[in-house]
Amino acid sequence: MKKHNFSAGPCILPQEVLKKASEAVVNFNGINLSLIEISHRSKEFVEVMENARSLVKELLDLPEGYSVLFLQGGASLEFLMTAYNLMKIDGKAAYFDTGAWSSKALKEAKLLGEVDVVASSKDKTYNYIPKDYTITNDVDYVHLTSNNTIYGTQFKEFPKSDALLVCDMSSDIFSRELDFSQFDLVYAGAQKNMGPAGTTLVIVKDEILGKTGRTIPSMLDYQIHISKDSMFNTPPVFPVYVSMLTLQWLKDLGGVKAIEKINKEKAALLYAEIDRNSQFKGFAEVEDRSAMNVTFNLTNEANQEVFDKLWNEAGISGIKGHRSVGGYRASIYNAMPIESVQVLINTMQQFEKQVHN
Numbered sequence: 528m529k530k531h532n533f534s535a536g537p538c539i540l541p542q543e544v545l546k547k548a549s550e551a552v553v554n555f556n557g558i559n560l561s562l563i564e565i566s567h568r569s570k571e572f573v574e575v576m577e578n579a580r581s582l583v584k585e586l587l588d589l590p591e592g593y594s595v596l597f598l599q600g601g602a603s604l605e606f607l608m609t610a611y612n613l614m615k616i617d618g619k620a621a622y623f624d625t626g627a628w629s630s631k632a633l634k635e636a637k638l639l640g641e642v643d644v645v646a647s648s649k650d651k652t653y654n655y656i657p658k659d660y661t662i663t664n665d666v667d668y669v670h671l672t673s674n675n676t677i678y679g680t681q682f683k684e685f686p687k688s689d690a691l692l693v694c695d696m697s698s699d700i701f702s703r704e705l706d707f708s709q710f711d712l713v714y715a716g717a718q719k720n721m722g723p724a725g726t727t728l729v730i731v732k733d734e735i736l737g738k739t740g741r742t743i744p745s746m747l748d749y750q751i752h753i754s755k756d757s758m759f760n761t762p763p764v765f766p767v768y769v770s771m772l773t774l775q776w777l778k779d780l781g782g783v784k785a786i787e788k789i790n791k792e793k794a795a796l797l798y799a800e801i802d803r804n805s806q807f808k809g810f811a812e813v814e815d816r817s818a819m820n821v822t823f824n825l826t827n828e829a830n831q832e833v834f835d836k837l838w839n840e841a842g843i844s845g846i847k848g849h850r851s852v853g854g855y856r857a858s859i860y861n862a863m864p865i866e867s868v869q870v871l872i873n874t875m876q877q878f879e880k881q882v883h884n
């Protein structure tokens with residue numbers, strides 16, 4: 528039987544997507560060729576790329592004037608690319624430091640200009656989202672991580688300022704309805720909520736580009752990728768295809784509005800159990816809790832072996848916390864069925880009974 532997969536990334540994908548993807552590897556759309564052995568310039572693949580891009584626009588309800596790209600290098604390369612494309616020579620940017628990914632992003636930006644850390648939650652192992660900050664009006668852009676995958680915190684509201692707003696949405700894109708007109712650039716590694724590892728989604732407002740006075744290496748230049756429809760070099764055909772299938776799955780399910788409702792339900796169930804069960808405590812501040820990555824610890828670490836044995840026996844996989852936080856992390860992305868969340872909750876209740884006796 529398939530395991531209940533709570534992995535943080537790469538992570539669960541819908542079963543039907545995995546099935547279709549595996550079929551396409553052998554015989555794509557009945558053309559008697561594999562998806563991964565045809566030219567990326569063939570009409571069959573160009574159609575995949577165009578379909579993937581238009582699904583992104585439709586599902587996120589993107590306003591006019593934004594381009595959608597499927598690139599490579601992961602969110603980690605975007606840490607550098609965003610700075611390359613937006614930081615002016617002798618420029619300055621404002622960064623929120625809300626976790627390991629944010630701090631890696633600002634480290635790259637420092638290679639190209641001045642970085643003003645406007646707020647940090649490092650003092651409490653990143654278990655909250657800072658709300659007290661000032662963004663000065665001399666910055667080229669503001670950067671933040673909407674969902675902190677490792678710590679289980681999530682921005683519920685986004686800062687308002689005159690500067691451009693850049694957001695790493697790797698672990699919560701397509702999970703909730705947002706007004707995308709407030710963002711100027713959004714990026715997300717596919718492997719958390721969209722597809723397999725190997726492609727990065729970038730959404731960028733066209734008019735913000737080409738204003739830094741910098742010479743940008745071709746592969747790092749968003750304008751070049753836009754002008755070539757994400758085919759400046761050979762695109763990662765398989766990850767783009769599987770992302771397209773996942774987006775189609777989401778659309779058929781009712782889109783982002785429908786999945787947001789289910790995501791909220793799953794998160795509410797799990798957090799309610801963490802708060803009720805005397806054997807567990809939540810890691811993140813209650814008001815900043817993530818609906819995607821649920822982090823928690825045992826109240827008595829000595830019982831760890833008992834709990835680990837129970838969830839293993841229940842067919843649960845991937846709930847060990849990140850090494851920097853410890854404890855547990857249940858990632859409940861879009862494709863995670865509510866039934867699996869219920870299995871975890873039942874296991875937590877069984878554990879409570881067992882250690883009480």
Ligand SMILES: *Cc1c(COP(=O)(O)O)cnc(C)c1O
Nearest residue numbers: 601602603628676695697698716
């Ligand atoms: C996983 C993750 C990253 C890193 O993504 P890569 O694709 O491995 O570079 C960056 N930001 C966030 C929020 C993540 O969850």
